[in-house]
Amino acid sequence: MDLNVIIDNMAYLFGGLALTFQIAALAIGFGLCWGILLGMGRLSKNRLIYYPSSAYVHFFRGIPLILVIFWIYFLLPLIIGDSLGEFVAVVVSFTLYEASYFAEIIRSGIQSVPAGQVNAGLATGLRPHQLAFHVILPQALRNMVPSLVNHAVVIFQDTSLAYVIGLREFLRRVNLVDAREARSVELYLFAGLVYFIICSLGTLASHKLERRPRTCGSNL
Amino acid sequence: MIEISNVSLWYETYKALDGISVSIARGQTMVICGPSGSGKSTLLRCINGLERFQQGSILVNGIGVQDKRTDIYSLRSRIGMVFQHFELYPHKTILENVVLAPVKVRGVPRKEAERQGLELLNRVGVLDQAGKYPAELSGGQQQRVSIARALAMEPSVMLFDEPTSALDPEMIKEVLDVMADLAREGMTMVVVSHEMGFARRVADDILFMDHGRIVEKNAAEDFFLHPSNERTKQFLGRIMDYNVNVGG
Numbered sequence: 054m055d056l057n058v059i060i061d062n063m064a065y066l067f068g069g070l071a072l073t074f075q076i077a078a079l080a081i082g083f084g085l086c087w088g089i090l091l092g093m094g095r096l097s098k099n100r101l102i103y104y105p106s107s108a109y110v111h112f113f114r115g116i117p118l119i120l121v122i123f124w125i126y127f128l129l130p131l132i133i134g135d136s137l138g139e140f141v142a143v144v145v146s147f148t149l150y151e152a153s154y155f156a157e158i159i160r161s162g163i164q165s166v167p168a169g170q171v172n173a174g175l176a177t178g179l180r181p182h183q184l185a186f187h188v189i190l191p192q193a194l195r196n197m198v199p200s201l202v203n204h205a206v207v208i209f210q211d212t213s214l215a216y217v218i219g220l221r222e223f224l225r226r227v228n229l230v231d232a233r234e235a236r237s238v239e240l241y242l243f244a245g246l247v248y249f250i251i252c253s254l255g256t257l258a259s260h261k262l263e264r265r266p267r268t269c270g271s272n273l
Numbered sequence: 274m275i276e277i278s279n280v281s282l283w284y285e286t287y288k289a290l291d292g293i294s295v296s297i298a299r300g301q302t303m304v305i306c307g308p309s310g311s312g313k314s315t316l317l318r319c320i321n322g323l324e325r326f327q328q329g330s331i332l333v334n335g336i337g338v339q340d341k342r343t344d345i346y347s348l349r350s351r352i353g354m355v356f357q358h359f360e361l362y363p364h365k366t367i368l369e370n371v372v373l374a375p376v377k378v379r380g381v382p383r384k385e386a387e388r389q390g391l392e393l394l395n396r397v398g399v400l401d402q403a404g405k406y407p408a409e410l411s412g413g414q415q416q417r418v419s420i421a422r423a424l425a426m427e428p429s430v431m432l433f434d435e436p437t438s439a440l441d442p443e444m445i446k447e448v449l450d451v452m453a454d455l456a457r458e459g460m461t462m463v464v465v466s467h468e469m470g471f472a473r474r475v476a477d478d479i480l481f482m483d484h485g486r487i488v489e490k491n492a493a494e495d496f497f498l499h500p501s502n503e504r505t506k507q508f509l510g511r512i513m514d515y516n517v518n519v520g521g
Contacts, residue, residue, distance in 0.1 A: 169358055172360065173419075174362075176354035176423075179374060195364065
């Protein structure tokens with residue numbers, strides 16, 4: 054064991070980690086926004102909205118993420134005639150793909166609010182948007198938060214896939230340092246430790262949110 | 274006040290309401306009873322437009338519930354409704370439950386709405402629970418809060434959908450007492466309930482429904498003493514066996 058290989062390359066490796074965080078943050082941010090729209094589309098009574106959003110969600114949930122990255126990075130330039138660059142390609146791929154997972158979390162969260170709550174709100178004269186903002190969404194969000202945090206952790210882990218198109222995020226840089234210094238054991242154990250600590254923090258947060266004392270119990 | 278004429282409602286091919294006609298005058302209390310599946314809750318939900326019927330018409334204060342020109346949201350804001358399972362908002366405190374609609378729908382300033390809300394909570398006897406969440410209250414307390422929530426909109430009609438059937442026996446009285454007070458104060462009320470003691474003492478009229486039809490409509494006293502229909506007699510016989518306190 055020679056930990057100097059890690060200390061000597063710390064700045065370079067953590068530069069990659071910063072990039073990893075950037076990808077994860079953008080993927081979660083954009084994916085969530087797009088996912089909210091898709092999730093609401095999946096609940097729409099309008100067929101022109103329901104069917105396309107459902108098809109989208111089923112499609113992306115049915116293929117591996119790495120394939121989407123290849124499509125966006127290798128095939129999309131053939132259509133639009135210009136390369137997107139690794140970083141943009143990865144962010145676009147993640148957004149398109151992860152939105153389909155967020156959409157399902159949001160759809161089921163909204164559907165978890167009992168119909169009786171809708172009737173109660175309507176009966177007092179609330180209009181649909183008031184019902185959504187004051188009655189449905191606050192309860193739905195409470196139910197969704199653990200799953201959303203959980204999925205954010207998954208996305209963080211999946212950023213390592215950006216490695217396949219040569220983006221120098223954390224894992225790629227670990228790989229490059231190893232190619233130069235031939236210290237596989239130290240480097241890959243270190244990489245595991247870094248991912249483990251960061252994801253554990255996320256999981257911990259998700260459990261905290263789940264165990265938060267609930268003021269909203271069954272109202273039977 | 275409420276004019277229901279020839280209302281029919283189908284779920285697919287099943288006829289849940291079959292040509293219902295009845296009217297409720299201002300200040301009157303009408304209790305609707307009947308076996309489960311007889312259409313009584315469905316009829317109630319038609320009055321405030323939570324359910325759509327395919328035939329007939331319902332007028333509330335002269336306004337057609339399903340009239341194309343009717344703003345159903347604004348009409349609903351003057352029709353209070355109380356549900357079997359209370360349906361308080363679990364993420365809001367008791368006071369917030371009561372003030373939400375007055376502030377958002379009627380545009381009452383929050384301070385004023387809270388003052389009125391506390392007054393209403395006091396009236397139904399749960400003032401000391403104002404800061405708690407619904408899950409911290411007993412069923413009877415929750416149901417009284419839900420009555421206060423409906424009253425906060427200053428409704429001209431109150432609809433009650435089996436308000437005591439999800440309650441423990443010892444909590445039923447506290448809810449019925451609040452309802453009886455309301456009726457005495459001149460509120461127009463339509464109550465779906467099997468509380469025959471309440472019906473006899475508080476209701477002006479009793480409507481007995483079966484298979485989506487009105488079997489019998491009578492003044493409360495006559496309904497119990499001289500039921501005219503065989504089906505009513507049979508129903509009363511069944512539910513009265515253990516309901517010894519009727520009229521008490």
